[in-house]
Amino acid sequence: xxxxxxxxxxxxxxxxxxxxxxxxxxxxxxxxxxxxxxxxxxxxxxxxxxxxxxxxxxxxxxxxxxxxxxxxxxxxxxxxxxxxxxxxxxxxxxxxxxxxxxxxxxxxxxxxxxxxxxxxxxxxxxxxxxxxxxxxxxxxxxxxxxxxxxxxxxxxxxxxxxxxxxxxxxxxxxxxxxxxxxxxxxxxxxxxxxxxxxxxxxxxxxxxxxxxxxxxxxxxxxxxxxxxxxxxxxxxxxxxxxxxxxxxxxxxxxxxxxxxx
Amino acid sequence: xxxxxxxxxxxxxxxxxxxxxxxxxxxxxxxxxxxxxxxxxxxxxxxxxxxxxxxxxxxxxxxxxxxxxxxxxxxxxxxxxxxxxxxxxxxxxxxxxxxxxxxxxxxxxxxxxxxxxxxxxxxxxxxxxxxxxxxxxxxxxxxxxxxxxxxxxxxxxxxxxxxxxxxxxxxxxxxxxxxxxxxxxxxxxxxxxxxxxxxxxxxxxxxxxxxxxxxxxxxxxxxxxxxxxxxxxxxxxxxxxxxxxxxxxxxxxxxxxxxxxxxxxxxxxxxxxxx
Numbered sequence: 013x014x015x016x017x018x019x020x021x022x023x024x025x026x027x028x029x030x031x032x033x034x035x036x037x038x039x040x041x042x043x044x045x046x047x048x049x050x051x052x053x054x055x056x057x058x059x060x061x062x063x064x065x066x067x068x069x070x071x072x073x074x075x076x077x078x079x080x081x082x083x084x085x086x087x088x089x090x091x092x093x094x095x096x097x098x099x100x101x102x103x104x105x106x107x108x109x110x111x112x113x114x115x116x117x118x119x120x121x122x123x124x125x126x127x128x129x130x131x132x133x134x135x136x137x138x139x140x141x142x143x144x145x146x147x148x149x150x151x152x153x154x155x156x157x158x159x160x161x162x163x164x165x166x167x168x169x170x171x172x173x174x175x176x177x178x179x180x181x182x183x184x185x186x187x188x189x190x191x192x193x194x195x196x197x198x199x200x201x202x203x204x205x206x207x208x209x210x211x212x213x214x215x216x217x218x219x220x221x222x223x224x225x226x227x228x229x230x231x232x233x234x235x236x237x238x239x240x241x242x243x244x245x246x247x248x249x250x251x252x253x254x255x256x257x258x259x260x261x262x263x264x265x266x267x268x269x270x271x272x273x
Numbered sequence: 274x275x276x277x278x279x280x281x282x283x284x285x286x287x288x289x290x291x292x293x294x295x296x297x298x299x300x301x302x303x304x305x306x307x308x309x310x311x312x313x314x315x316x317x318x319x320x321x322x323x324x325x326x327x328x329x330x331x332x333x334x335x336x337x338x339x340x341x342x343x344x345x346x347x348x349x350x351x352x353x354x355x356x357x358x359x360x361x362x363x364x365x366x367x368x369x370x371x372x373x374x375x376x377x378x379x380x381x382x383x384x385x386x387x388x389x390x391x392x393x394x395x396x397x398x399x400x401x402x403x404x405x406x407x408x409x410x411x412x413x414x415x416x417x418x419x420x421x422x423x424x425x426x427x428x429x430x431x432x433x434x435x436x437x438x439x440x441x442x443x444x445x446x447x448x449x450x451x452x453x454x455x456x457x458x459x460x461x462x463x464x465x466x467x468x469x470x471x472x473x474x475x476x477x478x479x480x481x482x483x484x485x486x487x488x489x490x491x492x493x494x495x496x497x498x499x500x501x502x503x504x505x506x507x508x509x510x511x512x513x514x515x516x517x518x519x520x521x522x523x524x525x526x527x528x529x530x531x532x533x534x535x536x537x538x539x540x541x542x543x544x545x546x547x548x
Contacts, residue, residue, distance in 0.1 A: 013319060013322070013323070014323040014326070015319075015322040015323045015325070015326035016326075018323060018326035018327050018330050019326045019329065019330060021330055022326070022329055022330030022331075022332075025330065025333070026333070029333065049381070051335060051410055051422065052331070052333055052334040052335070053334060053408070053422065053423075053477070053478045053479045054327075054331050054334055054337060054475065054477055054478070054479055055477050056476075056477045057474070057475045057476060057477055059474075060320070078320075078342075078368060078369050079340075079369060079474055079475055080320065080323050080324060080327065081324070081327035081330075081331070081340070081475065081477075082327070083326070083327060083330040083331075084330040084331050084334055087422050087423075087478075087479075088422060090383070090410070092381065092382050092383055093383075094382040094383070189439075189440065190439070191413055191414070191415050191416070191417055191439030191440075192412055192413050192414060192415055192439070194383075194412055195412075195414075195415070208415065209414070209415065210415065211414075211415030211416075211439060212415070214439070214440055221441070221442060221455075222440050222441055222442055235382075247333070248333070250509070251329075251332045251333055251509075254329050254332065254509055254512070254513060255326075255329055255330060257513065257516070258322075258325065258326045258329050258330075258516060261322070261516050261517070261519075261520040262322055262326065262520075264520055264524070265318075265319065265322065265519075265520055265523045265524070268523060268524050268527040269315070269527060271527075272527060272530060272531060272534075
């Protein structure tokens with residue numbers, strides 16, 4: 013009976029759905045986390061009736077066959093790159109991006125990764141680094157004697173040195189955009205990697221058209237909405253239960269036939 | 274018997290291939306009729322269950338349209354009995370109905386998610402030819418082409434794919450399908466409408482295919498909503514109810530078959546008793 017395996021695909025799909033929702037909820041308080049959504053597509057169809065067969069002697073044609081669907085498959089898990097809200101921290105090295113773009117990070121192996129999580133710190137050498145100690149590119153070294161660091165909306169980093177009257181320009185932060193942000197590969201630790209689907213990294217300066225601006229003293233919160241997720245969770249669970257009921261009903265039908273003498 | 278006309282328009286009931294369950298010649302005694310009719314109904318019920326299972330499995334599939342098995346009493350292959358009632362009918366599938374009614378719109382927050390309100394389909398250029406879908410979860414590939422969830426280009430009104438500049442600002446999609454960026458129009462999403470939705474057949478991956486000569490037109494004034502996705506129009510309560518109906522009907526037919534079997538066994542036993 014097809015109904016059994018069809019309902020099994022439904023249960024599998026809803027299981028994936030619940031896993032994605034669980035991941036979203038688990039990351040509700042992760043800086044700059046982007047929520048994900050499982051999306052489904054119908055599976056193959058089996059043609060039971062012949063398409064285009066003559067349905068009468070008068071030459072009328074059967075327009076379509078009788079098609080029986082074989083269930084559902086997970087199409088993809090989308091990342092919804094909607095802006096998260098900004099939360100004020102007061103920390104001068106917390107930088108949030110308002111609008112499009114990613115910070116570029118140098119990985120210890122020399123590769124590059126991208127992140128929107130801008131809670132940065134100072135390394136022992138004075139370099140601007142992520143919370144994991146990875147270098148923010150292009151490297152910005154903050155001198156020890158710096159009294160305060162200022163980052164303006166265009167990403168220009170300035171320091172006020174002890175005893176100086178004028179701020180000193182230290183460097184310029186860059187932002188990276190991608191043609192297809194959803195195509196970035198999530199590498200954990202709030203980092204994303206470039207893929208063939210995302211397109212090549214496109215370097216720009218904050219505030220330039222198509223790029224976001226920098227907000228100092230803020231972090232971007234996760235864009236997970238607890239209410240939406242819980243609603244989705246309830247729906248997924250109900251859908252799972254319904255598929256389970258189909259399995260037991262189909263099984264009962266099979267059993268009835270099996271018990272026929 | 275005059276065949277019922279098919280519905281057109283929103284609910285595209287379609288007529289389709291038929292299967293017949295004929296009793297073999299020379300074996301159409303009254304008892305066999307009972308068995309054969311029961312079996313024909315069981316087969317149809319199993320198929321109805323398969324379709325219900327598929328609907329329920331696709332309860333969260335974007336743009337999915339629910340299906341229903343249409344059943345008829347088959348008047349052509351009449352089950353005959355020498356000295357029994359003359360009009361016995363087998364059960365047969367008459368076709369499949371697809372409910373093309375609007376699914377509810379769900380807000381997603383993705384700028385490239387679009388939903389159609391009203392009739393019509395997005396036109397997708399797959400390697401196998403033009404395909405149609407109500408699933409508007411589009412993306413932009415690395416070159417800036419607007420693509421469907423499977424990466425095939427979405428066609429614009431001129432029959433060409435719509436290309437967006439990946440480096441320019443946000444994409445705006447107007448209600449009439451116009452895709453623009455920074456005030457510059459990149460194209461207009463083509464919405465294809467069919468005179469008879471019953472001509473469409475599903476090929477999986479949320480896509481429909483239509484015969485080459487199916488009458489169609491481009492919708493002049495479609496209504497498209499950006500940031501929304503059309504949910505599946507499967508109504509869970511209806512499906513569960515029909516599932517219960519099917520499984521009850523199946524067990525009652527099974528019981529009937531069992532009784533018929535018992536009856537014939539008893540008859541043989543009694544008639545076979547000497548004296």
